[in-house]
Amino acid sequence: HAKDYVRMQWMMLQQEVADDFVIATGKQISVREFVRMSANEAGIEIEFSGEGVEEIATVTAVTDAEKAPGVKVGDVIVRVDPRYFRPAEVETLLGDPTKAKEKLGWVPEITVEEMCAEMVASDL
Structure with a gap:
């Protein structure tokens, strides 16, 4: 979800040293x-x-x-x-957000079910 993605980007920018992170739910x-x-x-x-x-x-x-x-x-x-x-x-495609969780404390807040409901409601 865009809100989770932007929050993660902000958290990445707060680091003293730049690093790469995977932004993903870890669920397929x-x-x-x-x-x-x-x-x-x-x-x-x-x-x-x-x-x-x-x-x-x-x-x-x-x-x-x-x-x-x-x-x-x-x-x-x-x-x-x-x-x-x-x-x-x-x-198969599956992102592993373990590093983001361990180093930044980031976990997605919006579930795929919530995102789906939001997308459908927007189109109806």
Whole structure:
């Protein structure tokens, strides 16, 4: 989250000697998990089917019609688009903020769930 990132930058600038730090949560979440979390925040339940570039997310329930006007059960709301693949994609990305915690006392204050809720609320 930007607030956590900026707070960490400020803490880094307060050091007598410059050093490198990783700004990360140390927790991993898949795109699929984040999409499901976002859909739930938007009042939609989804189910994934297919594999690879054929994977889709389909609406299985609309739990809050005010947040999801026009969305119907059976709508496909996510498709994989290879145009957005990274050229040198790695299997897993996970930052280790241990050094920032030990040397600066920094830990992220905003959870991925809180960030997701904030992002969805901003778009609704």
